[in-house]
Amino acid sequence: MLHRIVGVTVRDVRFPTSSEQHGSDAMHSDPDYSAAYVVIDTDCGLKGFGLTFTLGKGTEIVVCAVEALAALVVGKSLQEIVNDFRGFYRLLTSDSQMRWLGPEKGVIHLATAAVLNAVWDLWAKAVGKPLWKLLVDMDPKQIVSCIDFRYITDVLTEEEALDMLEKAQEGKQQREEQMLKQGYPAYTTSCAWIGYSDQQLQQLCTDALKSGWTKFKVKVGADVEDDKRRCRLIRQMIGPNNTLMIDANQRWDVAEAIRWVSNLAEFKPLWIEEPTSPDDILGHAAISKALAPLGIGVATGEQCHNRVMFKQFLQASALQFVQIDSCRLGSVNENLAVLLMAHKFKVPVCPHAGGVGLCELVQHLILFDFICVSASLHNRMCEYVDHLHEHFASPVVIQDAHYMPPKDPGFSCEMLESSVKRHQFPEGEVWKMHK
Numbered sequence: 001m002l003h004r005i006v007g008v009t010v011r012d013v014r015f016p017t018s019s020e021q022h023g024s025d026a027m028h029s030d031p032d033y034s035a036a037y038v039v040i041d042t043d044c045g046l047k048g049f050g051l052t053f054t055l056g057k058g059t060e061i062v063v064c065a066v067e068a069l070a071a072l073v074v075g076k077s078l079q080e081i082v083n084d085f086r087g088f089y090r091l092l093t094s095d096s097q098m099r100w101l102g103p104e105k106g107v108i109h110l111a112t113a114a115v116l117n118a119v120w121d122l123w124a125k126a127v128g129k130p131l132w133k134l135l136v137d138m139d140p141k142q143i144v145s146c147i148d149f150r151y152i153t154d155v156l157t158e159e160e161a162l163d164m165l166e167k168a169q170e171g172k173q174q175r176e177e178q179m180l181k182q183g184y185p186a187y188t189t190s191c192a193w194i195g196y197s198d199q200q201l202q203q204l205c206t207d208a209l210k211s212g213w214t215k216f217k218v219k220v221g222a223d224v225e226d227d228k229r230r231c232r233l234i235r236q237m238i239g240p241n242n243t244l245m246i247d248a249n250q251r252w253d254v255a256e257a258i259r260w261v262s263n264l265a266e267f268k269p270l271w272i273e274e275p276t277s278p279d280d281i282l283g284h285a286a287i288s289k290a291l292a293p294l295g296i297g298v299a300t301g302e303q304c305h306n307r308v309m310f311k312q313f314l315q316a317s318a319l320q321f322v323q324i325d326s327c328r329l330g331s332v333n334e335n336l337a338v339l340l341m342a343h344k345f346k347v348p349v350c351p352h353a354g355g356v357g358l359c360e361l362v363q364h365l366i367l368f369d370f371i372c373v374s375a376s377l378h379n380r381m382c383e384y385v386d387h388l389h390e391h392f393a394s395p396v397v398i399q400d401a402h403y404m405p406p407k408d409p410g411f412s413c414e415m416l417e418s419s420v421k422r423h424q425f426p427e428g429e430v431w432k433m434h435k
Contacts, residue, residue: 001079001126003042008070008115012059013037013415014425015356015388016434021195022387023055023354025219025249029195032056033356033388034425036063036111037415038118040073048122049414052114052327053355058107059425065111068098073115078126081119085146089333092116093148105305109330116331117361121411130406131332132364136176136371140165143372147337151308155315161340168372175371183402184366185377186384187215187243189354192234194219201230205237212400215243215381217273221251224263231267240268245299247273254283258290270379271299271321278303284318299323302352306330307337314345321379323352326361339369348378354385359396360412363403391419 017023018030034056040048054062072091081088092112093104101108124131135143144161191204205216218234220227227246235244246269252260257275272291276283278300288298297320304310306329313319322342324335342349351366353359359382366382374380382403389395392415394408406412422428 001082002077003044003046003122003126004077005040005074006043007041008066008073008118009039009041010063010066010070010114011037011039011420012063012425013356013420013423013428014056014059014431015391015423016430017387018056021193023385024193024195025221025247027221027249027251028055034059035356035415036066036114037420038066038114040115040118040122042078042122046122046125048118048120048125048410050114050116050118050121050331050411051357051361051413051415052110052117053358054110061107062110062114065101065107066114069108069111069115073119078119078122082123085333086148088119089116089146089148089330090150093330104308104330109305110327113327113329113331116333117326117411117413120332121413125410128409130364130409131411132367132371132405135332135364135368136172140169143336146333147340148333149337152311152337152341155311156337156341156344160344164340164343165372168375171375172371175375179367179371179405183399183404184363184370185215185381186398186401186403187217187245187350187381188213188384188386188401189217189219189247190384190386191216192218192230194222198230198233201233202237205234209238214238214401215245217245217247217383219249220246220264221248221260224260227260227264228267231264231269235267244269245271245273248275250274250276250278250303252276254280254286257287261287261291261296262294265294265296269296271297273299273321273323274302275300279305279309281309281312281316281318284313285316288318288320297321299350301325302328304328307334307341310338311341314341314347320347322347322349323383324349324362324365325352326358326365328352332365335365339365339373343373348376348380349374350380351382353383354387356388357392357413357415359384359389359403360392360394363396363406364411366403367405391415391423
């Protein structure tokens with residue numbers, strides 16, 4: 001734990017996923033899944049790897065932000081950081097000049113997540129455990145010491161958080177064993193990107209059903225008749241007893257969202273995800289209230305800036321499913337706060353994943369949530385998208401539509417150096433070929 005950080009490097013890594021319409025939705029028609037990829041070097045040779053997810057253009061801006069934060073990290077020892085992780089989190093998020101760029105939102109917060117993800121990876125590697133196990137084995141007091149409670153104490157105090165974690169100690173060992181044996185339930189988004197043809201959709205759905213998938217998400221929001229056709233197609237294929245979710249990726253105004261989703265109610269979706277602006281807490285509350293009689297919940301969070309906004313979403317009963325993201329919030333530290341608040345409000349957490357590296361990262365957080373916080377799998381599942389896992393040193397393992405707990409030490413986001421070099425923008429060979 002005496003490893004001293006001697007360098008922070010960051011690279012712009014992009015994958016040309018738009019060429020096959022992977023990831024396409026009503027608002028993001030041509031995403032090139034990308035990452036600002038951070039490597040922390042220490043004086044003893046141990047490295048920490050972290051990333052934040054982007055959609056191509058603009059990744060270079062996140063890279064600049066990481067470089068601006070690097071000076072706050074270099075020279076610190078891992079022991080120093082871990083001994084006061086709350087202080088370190090605040091150092092990165094509350095620099096008296098740089099916080100003007102956020103605070104705790106937008107590009108600077110994405111960069112903070114990438115750096116902190118790398119620090120957590122370094123810590124887990126230093127103790128030789130996968131990150132979920134590092135968290136599970138932590139004393140509740142130490143977990144609480146990693147969280148910045150500033151601005152959320154009206155909903156969650158340090159004492160309450162400690163009490164929750166201590167109560168959840170009961171049965172913890174059995175839940176860990178259950179996860180090691182069965183894994184955490186997942187749902188798939190890979191079958192129904194908005195740019196896929198009906199034929200492609202049917203083929204992917206058939207394959208997924210054969211592989212044991214029972215929960216499917218469909219992208220909607222471009223055209224209501226098109227949405228009806230695609231939802232009907234999927235519902236017919238998966239049958240009445242499997243789970244269907246729909247996702248509009250922020251396409252609608254509030255009244256439009258209520259009308260549009262009411263039109264799709266016959267297909268019995270469990271939730272509508274991101275129906276409107278991710279910042280419109282009261283808009284989400286109005287949509288939640290209007291759709292409740294139809295039995296349709298509202299899910300959001302992948303573009304929710306920080307713990308303060310999640311606090312308000314929960315206070316306003318504006319969501320029925322909390323979707324944490326390991327790169328949008330301030331890494332593990334801020335996600336811990338949201339997991340605890342969601343538990344207090346009895347709202348299930350169903351993480352956002354996919355992109356590049358998001359499945360690898362968020363599996364650790366949801367395993368911790370089940371084992372040490374919520375102790376429940378009711379109405380809970382973690383998103384899975386079957387793209388780009390081959391570029392990681394420790395890719396996710398899915399068995400029978402469940403995330404199997406990672407065994408390798410770290411946060412699972414170390415990429416293969418050969419993949420990084422090939423996809424580095426703009427000089428990697430993949431991008432030279434695309435010119």
